[in-house]
Amino acid sequence: xxxxxxxxxxxxxxxxxxxxxxxxxxxxxxxxxxxxxxxxxxxxxxxxxxxxxxxxxxxxxxxxxxxxxxxxxxxxxxxxxxxxxxxxxxxxxxxxxxxxxxxxxxxxxxxxxxxxxxxxxxxxxxxxxxxxxxxxxxxxxxxxxxxxxxxxxxxxxxxxxxxxxxxxxxxxxxxxxxxxxxxxxxxxxxxxxxxxxxxxxxxxxxxxxxxxxxx
Amino acid sequence: xxxxxxxxxxxxxxxxxxxxxxxxxxxxxxxxxxxxxxxxxxxxxxxxxxxxxxxxxxxxxxxxxxxxxxxxxxxxxxxxxxxxxxxxxxxxxxxxxxxxxxxxxxxxxxxxxxxxxxxxxxxxxxxxxxxxxxxxxxxxxxxxxxxxxxxxxxxxxxxxxxxxxxxxxxxxxxxxxxxxxxxxxxxxxxxxxxxxxxxxxxxxxxxxxxxxxxx
Amino acid sequence: xxxxxxxxxxxxxxxxxxxxxxxxxxxxxxxxxxxxxxxxxxxxxxxxxxxxxxxxxxxxxxxxxxxxxxxxxxxxxxxxxxxxxxxxxxxxxxxxxxxxxxxxxxxxxxxxxxxxxxxxxxxxxxxxxxxxxxxxxxxxxxxxxxxxxxxxxxxxxxxxxxxxxxxxxxxxxxxxxxxxxxxxxxxxxxxxxxxxxxxxxxxxxxxxxxxxxxx
Amino acid sequence: xxxxxxxxxxxxxxxxxxxxxxxxxxxxxxxxxxxxxxxxxxxxxxxxxxxxxxxxxxxxxxxxxxxxxxxxxxxxxxxxxxxxxxxxxxxxxxxxxxxxxxxxxxxxxxxxxxxxxxxxxxxxxxxxxxxxxxxxxxxxxxxxxxxxxxxxxxxxxxxxxxxxxxxxxxxxxxxxxxxxxxxxxxxxxxxxxxxxxxxxxxxxxxxxxxxxxxx
Numbered sequence: 001x002x003x004x005x006x007x008x009x010x011x012x013x014x015x016x017x018x019x020x021x022x023x024x025x026x027x028x029x030x031x032x033x034x035x036x037x038x039x040x041x042x043x044x045x046x047x048x049x050x051x052x053x054x055x056x057x058x059x060x061x062x063x064x065x066x067x068x069x070x071x072x073x074x075x076x077x078x079x080x081x082x083x084x085x086x087x088x089x090x091x092x093x094x095x096x097x098x099x100x101x102x103x104x105x106x107x108x109x110x111x112x113x114x115x116x117x118x119x120x121x122x123x124x125x126x127x128x129x130x131x132x133x134x135x136x137x138x139x140x141x142x143x144x145x146x147x148x149x150x151x152x153x154x155x156x157x158x159x160x161x162x163x164x165x166x167x168x169x170x171x172x173x174x175x176x177x178x179x180x181x182x183x184x185x186x187x188x189x190x191x192x193x194x195x196x197x198x199x200x201x202x203x204x205x206x207x208x209x210x211x212x213x214x215x
Numbered sequence: 216x217x218x219x220x221x222x223x224x225x226x227x228x229x230x231x232x233x234x235x236x237x238x239x240x241x242x243x244x245x246x247x248x249x250x251x252x253x254x255x256x257x258x259x260x261x262x263x264x265x266x267x268x269x270x271x272x273x274x275x276x277x278x279x280x281x282x283x284x285x286x287x288x289x290x291x292x293x294x295x296x297x298x299x300x301x302x303x304x305x306x307x308x309x310x311x312x313x314x315x316x317x318x319x320x321x322x323x324x325x326x327x328x329x330x331x332x333x334x335x336x337x338x339x340x341x342x343x344x345x346x347x348x349x350x351x352x353x354x355x356x357x358x359x360x361x362x363x364x365x366x367x368x369x370x371x372x373x374x375x376x377x378x379x380x381x382x383x384x385x386x387x388x389x390x391x392x393x394x395x396x397x398x399x400x401x402x403x404x405x406x407x408x409x410x411x412x413x414x415x416x417x418x419x420x421x422x423x424x425x426x427x428x429x430x
Numbered sequence: 431x432x433x434x435x436x437x438x439x440x441x442x443x444x445x446x447x448x449x450x451x452x453x454x455x456x457x458x459x460x461x462x463x464x465x466x467x468x469x470x471x472x473x474x475x476x477x478x479x480x481x482x483x484x485x486x487x488x489x490x491x492x493x494x495x496x497x498x499x500x501x502x503x504x505x506x507x508x509x510x511x512x513x514x515x516x517x518x519x520x521x522x523x524x525x526x527x528x529x530x531x532x533x534x535x536x537x538x539x540x541x542x543x544x545x546x547x548x549x550x551x552x553x554x555x556x557x558x559x560x561x562x563x564x565x566x567x568x569x570x571x572x573x574x575x576x577x578x579x580x581x582x583x584x585x586x587x588x589x590x591x592x593x594x595x596x597x598x599x600x601x602x603x604x605x606x607x608x609x610x611x612x613x614x615x616x617x618x619x620x621x622x623x624x625x626x627x628x629x630x631x632x633x634x635x636x637x638x639x640x641x642x643x644x645x
Numbered sequence: 646x647x648x649x650x651x652x653x654x655x656x657x658x659x660x661x662x663x664x665x666x667x668x669x670x671x672x673x674x675x676x677x678x679x680x681x682x683x684x685x686x687x688x689x690x691x692x693x694x695x696x697x698x699x700x701x702x703x704x705x706x707x708x709x710x711x712x713x714x715x716x717x718x719x720x721x722x723x724x725x726x727x728x729x730x731x732x733x734x735x736x737x738x739x740x741x742x743x744x745x746x747x748x749x750x751x752x753x754x755x756x757x758x759x760x761x762x763x764x765x766x767x768x769x770x771x772x773x774x775x776x777x778x779x780x781x782x783x784x785x786x787x788x789x790x791x792x793x794x795x796x797x798x799x800x801x802x803x804x805x806x807x808x809x810x811x812x813x814x815x816x817x818x819x820x821x822x823x824x825x826x827x828x829x830x831x832x833x834x835x836x837x838x839x840x841x842x843x844x845x846x847x848x849x850x851x852x853x854x855x856x857x858x859x860x
Contacts, residue, residue, distance in 0.1 A: 089722065128768070193405070201420070201422070208412075209355040209415040212543045213642070284522075289516070296516075304499075427759075566854040636847070
C-alpha cells in the first residue's frame with residue numbers, strides 16, 4: 001500500500017491533498033503542527049526519528065504574517081528561514097523516498113511574481129525551489145518525481161487573513177473566484193493515481209490564469 | 216457527452232491523448248493531417264466549416280525538419296508560420312469552446328530553452344504561447360482552462376528522427392529514458408476527468424527533470 | 431572607424447541610439463522607413479544589396495496598431511510577421527557583422543509580460559528573440575555580442591498613441607515617469623564605447639522597475 | 646562628489662568595480678573582509694555604525710565552498726544564510742542610499758540555472774534577488790536604480806578554484822574565454838557615468854552567451 005506524509009495536513013491545501021489521497025486508498029499521515037513544527041529544528045529532528053521512509057511526501061507549510069521589509073527583525077528572518085527553507089532541507093536530507101515515489105512542494109506564485117507584503121515568503125520559498133530543482137535530477141535516477149505547485153489565490157483561511165475584501169478581490173481575478181483547495185488536492189491525486197512520472201523538475205502555476213509572466 | 220478535437224491525433228502524443236480521452240467516454244475526433252493540414256490555411260478554413268464548436272480542443276502539430284538558421288528559406292518560414300502559429304490563431308478565432316471547456320496546447324520545451332536545430336519550432340511555438348497566455352485571461356471568464364504542456368524528449372517517431380542514437384541519448388537524461396506519450400495522454404485526461412479548472416494560463420514542462428532553468 | 435546601421439533610426443528610441451552613437455564618432459546610418467521598410471521583403475532585399483557589412487547593427491522597428499485578438503486579420507498577421515520577425519531574420523541571413531561587432535535588438539517588455547492590446551507585438555517579438563538567443567551562441571565565436579533590450583514605457587510618440595492619459599499613467603509607474611529614449615541611447619553607446627563584450631545572449635528589461643516578474 | 650561602497654572590494658569582480666568607479670572620480674570605499682564580514686552579523690552592525698549613508702552601494706560577496714546537498718550541515722546553511730542573504734538585508738535596512746543613487750547586486754547566473762555544486766549559492770542568492778526585486782519598486786520613488794548583475798564564468802580566483810581545467814573549460818564556452826572582471830567593472834561604471842536611471846528592477850545575465858534559458 002502506498003504511504004504518504006502531508007505536512008501542514010490539518011488545514012487548507014494540505015488537508016485537501018490528504019483527503020484526496022485517502023480517497024485512492026493511500027495510507028496518509030496528515031501531519032499537523034503538533035506532529036511537526038517546521039519552524040523548529042528540534043521538532044523536525046524528533047519527527048524524523050519516527051518517520052524516515054515514505055512513498056509520497058508533500059512539503060507544505062503556512063506562510064508568515066505579512067510584514068514590510070523595514071519592519072522585519074533578525075528573529076523573523078531566522079524563524080521563517082527555518083520554516084520555509086531549512087526545515088524542508090533537513091527533512092529531505094534525512095528521509096528516504098522510496099523508488100518510484102513522489103515529492104510535491106506546495107510553494108506560491110510569489111516566487112515568480114514577488115509580493116511586497118509577502119517578502120519573507122517570496123524569498124525563502126524561492127530559495128527552497130532552487131534546492132528542489134537541483135535535487136529533482138538526483139531523485140530522477142530513482143524514478144522519483146519532484147513537482148512544485150505554485151498556487152495563486154486559493155480559498156483558504158490564509159487568504160482570508162491576507163485579503164481584506166475577498167468578494168471584491170474575486171471580481172478582479174480572471175475566473176472571478178478563488179481556486180479551491182480541492183482542485184489542488186485532486187490534481188496531486190490524479191498525478192499519483194495515473195503514475196505520471198515524467199512530470200518532474202517542474203514549477204506549475206496554479207492560479208486561474210492570474211499571473212502575467214509568460215511562463 | 217463531452218466532445219473533443221485532437222489535432223495531430225493520428226500519431227505520437229496526439230494519438231496518446233485521443234486514446235486517453237476515449238477511455239473516459241469523451242467523444243473524440245482524432246483529426247489527422249488528411250482532416251486538417253494546419254500548414255494550409257484553406258484546409259483549416261474548410262475544417263472550421265464543419266467543426267466550429269467543441270468542449271475540449273487539443274492544439275497539437277508536428278514540428279519542422281531540423282534546419283540551421285542560415286539554410287532556412289523564406290518559404291520555410293512562411294510554411295511553418297502557418298503550421299505552428301497562424302493556423303492555431305485562425306482556429307481559435309473561429310471555433311467556439313463551450314463554457315467550462317479546456318484548450319490544451321502541446322508545445323515544446325524549446326520555447327524555454329531554444330534549440331539551434333529546432334530554431335523554427337522555437338520561434339513560432341514561443342509566438343503562439345504569447346497568444347495563448349493572453350487569451351487564457353479571456354477564456355477564464357467562461358471557465359475555460361488554457362494549459363500549455365511543453366514536452367521534453369518523448370518516445371515518438373519524431374524524436375527518433377531527430378536523435379541519432381536514442382539509446383545513448385537516454386543515458387544522458389535524468390530519468391534514463393524518454394517520456395512516454397501515454398504519460399501526457401493520461402495527464403491531460405486526469406485534468407479533465409477531475410474537473411481541475413484553476414490550472415490555467417500555465418506552461419507545464421513535461422521533461423523528466425531534464426530542463427535546467429529554475430522555473 | 432566603427433560603422434553602425436540603426437533601423438528605425440529617424441525617430442523615438444532608434445533616433446536616440448543614432449545620436450548617442452554619433453557622439454562617440456561612430457559612422458551611423460540612421461535608416462528611416464524610406465531607406466528600408468521592414469514589413470516589405472522587397473524593400474529589405476534592396477537595402478541589403480547596398481548594406482551587407484557592418485560593425486554595429488541595431489534591429490529596431492515600430493510596433494503594430496493595437497488590436498484585440500478576434501479583430502486581427504490574416505493580412506495583419508502576415509504584415510507584422512514580416513515587420514517584426516521575417517525581415518530581421520532576412521537581414522541577419524544576409525548581412526555580415528564584422529568580428530568584434532555588436533547586434534542590439536530593441537524589443538519590448540511585452541515578450542515577458544504579454545499585453546492583450548499588443549498581442550501581435552508580443553507574439554512576433556518573442557519569436558524573434560528565440561532566433562536571436564540561438565544566434566548569440568554562433569556570433570559569440572566571432573566575438574560579436576548580441577544584446578536584447580526590452581523597453582517598458584518610454585517617452586516616445588508611440589507611447590503617446592497607446593496611452594490615453596500619459597500624465598495619469600506616469601503616476602502609476604514606480605519612477606513616476608516614462609523612460610527617456612536617450613537613456614537607452616546612452617546605454618547602447620556606453621556598452622560599445624567600453625568594449626563590453628561578455629554581455630551577450632541576454633534580454634535586458636529597461637522599464638524603471640515596472641515589471642513584476644522576478645527576472 | 647559621488648561616494649560608493651563596494652563590498653568584497655579587495656579582489657575579483659568587486660576590485661574591478663572599485664577600480665572602474667575610481668577612474669571616474671567617485672570616492673570609493675573598497676571594503677575588504679577585514680572591514681566587513683558579511684557572514685557575521687556583529688561585523689555588519691559595527692560596519693553600519695560608521696557607514697550609514699552612500700550614493701552607490703555594490704552588494705557583492707564571495708560564494709561558499711562547493712558542497713553536495715547531502716553533505717551540507719545546519720551550520721553551513723546558517724553561515725551562508727548570513728553571508729548571502731541576511732547580511733545584505735540588514736545592510737539595506739540600515740543604510741541610507743541617497744536620492745538618485747544606485748544599488749548593484751552582484752549575484753550569479755546560478756539563480757536562473759541552478760548548479761548542484763553551488764546549491765547554497767543558488768538558493769540564497771535567489772532568495773536575496775526576490776528581496777531586491779521587491780525593493781526596487783520602493784527605491785524607484787527616490788530615483789534609486791537597483792540592478793542585479795548575474796555573472797556567468799568570470800576570470801577570478803574563485804572560478805579557478807571551482808573549475809579543474811580552466812583551459813579546457815574555456816573551449817566549451819561560446820566566446821571561448823572567461824569574462825573579465827573589468828568588463829563588469831566598466832559596465833557598472835558606464836551606467837553610473839551616463840546616469841542611466843531607468844534600468845532598474847532588472848537581472849542582467851553577464852555570461853558571454855553561455856546560458857540556455859531564453860531570457
